[in-house]
Amino acid sequence: MNARNVTIATLFASLLTAGSVLAQQAAPQPPAEDMKAAIDDKFRSLDANGDGVISQEEASKMKGLSERFQAADKNKDNKLDRGEFATALGG
Numbered sequence: 001m002n003a004r005n006v007t008i009a010t011l012f013a014s015l016l017t018a019g020s021v022l023a024q025q026a027a028p029q030p031p032a033e034d035m036k037a038a039i040d041d042k043f044r045s046l047d048a049n050g051d052g053v054i055s056q057e058e059a060s061k062m063k064g065l066s067e068r069f070q071a072a073d074k075n076k077d078n079k080l081d082r083g084e085f086a087t088a089l090g091g
Contacts, residue, residue, distance in 0.1 A: 039086050046085075053079035 046058050046065075056078060059065040065088065072080055072088035080088065 036086075039089055040082070042089075043082055043085050053081050054085055055079055 042062070043054065046054050046061055048058055048061075054065075056066065056069055059069050059080065068088045069080065072084045074084055074087075
């Protein structure tokens, strides 16, 4: 190998090493079960009367949920069940 090829190979190896170090430092994504637990906790905290659904009034306690309420209410019963609520949050 000539000096130019050695330099290129060294540079390439350095870039690969730096890339793997940066990838390891990226913020870990929460496991799906943690996300589900967080959604369930938020659902319970919004369900003030404990009837198992989120009313429009209850939804108004969470920023942004009122604006997404109608789209999230798939069965159009004016309430969000756990599944509809999770979908509204992207979970």
